[in-house]
Amino acid sequence: MKVYKKIMNGMAAVEKLTLLLSMLLILVLTVGNVFSRKVIHRSWSFTEELVVAVFVLTTLLAAALACREGELVSLTIFTEKLPKKLQKPSQILITLLSLIFTVILFKYGMDKVLIQLANGKHTFVLNWPEWIFWSFVPIGAGCMILHLIEHCIDVCVNTKEKEDR
Numbered sequence: 001m002k003v004y005k006k007i008m009n010g011m012a013a014v015e016k017l018t019l020l021l022s023m024l025l026i027l028v029l030t031v032g033n034v035f036s037r038k039v040i041h042r043s044w045s046f047t048e049e050l051v052v053a054v055f056v057l058t059t060l061l062a063a064a065l066a067c068r069e070g071e072l073v074s075l076t077i078f079t080e081k082l083p084k085k086l087q088k089p090s091q092i093l094i095t096l097l098s099l100i101f102t103v104i105l106f107k108y109g110m111d112k113v114l115i116q117l118a119n120g121k122h123t124f125v126l127n128w129p130e131w132i133f134w135s136f137v138p139i140g141a142g143c144m145i146l147h148l149i150e151h152c153i154d155v156c157v158n159t160k161e162k163e164d165r
Contacts (some may be wrong), residue, residue, distance in 0.1 A: 008150050015061045015143060021039075022058045026051050045123045053133035060140020068147040070155070072098060088155060095152045102144045111138030145157060 011090055066072040070091065079090050093112040118130035 004153075005152075007144070008068070011143070011146065012065060015065055019058055019061050019065075022054050022061075049123050049125050050132075053136060056133075057136040057140060060136065063142060064140060064143035064147045067098070067144050067151060070095070070151045078100070090152055090156050092152060095148055095155065099145065099148045099152070102141050102148060106138050106141035106145060109134065109141055113138060
């Protein structure tokens with residue numbers, strides 16, 4: 001269990017670093033494009049493609065980190081009103097339903113990546129293979145799956161520890 005937690009902590013650190021670099025990239029590209037349009041009167045046409053793709057990665061990685069803490073789809077207004085004995089099972093049910101959704105997202109993301117690889121399509125402005133940008137969906141969904149499983153294990157272990165007391 002300790003090895004698993006160390007691996008997940010390392011993965012979370014990599015995700016946080018990726019989020020930091022992604023947000024900096026989005027900031028630099030967006031501000032640079034605005035500056036270029038207003039001052040130099042030339043638009044950076046590639047920024048839209050890149051910013052949208054990186055924003056997808058950022059959104060999914062941030063959602064994965066939220067899953068790690070059990071903060072993603074969590075309507076506590078209902079679960080807090082449940083009796084104590086039902087709160088943990090409801091948390092596990094919510095986590096399992098989120099896991100099912102995320103597995104579906106991963107599957108369809110991988111299908112899209114494989115289709116893009118087979119078609120050999122490229123982006124309009126950058127002329128990069130589209131599968132590169134579409135790969136952000138299964139990468140983010142994969143991180144979400146791992147963090148949802150981690151959260152479910154944490155909930156189950158904490159439940160057992162509290163029952164032993």
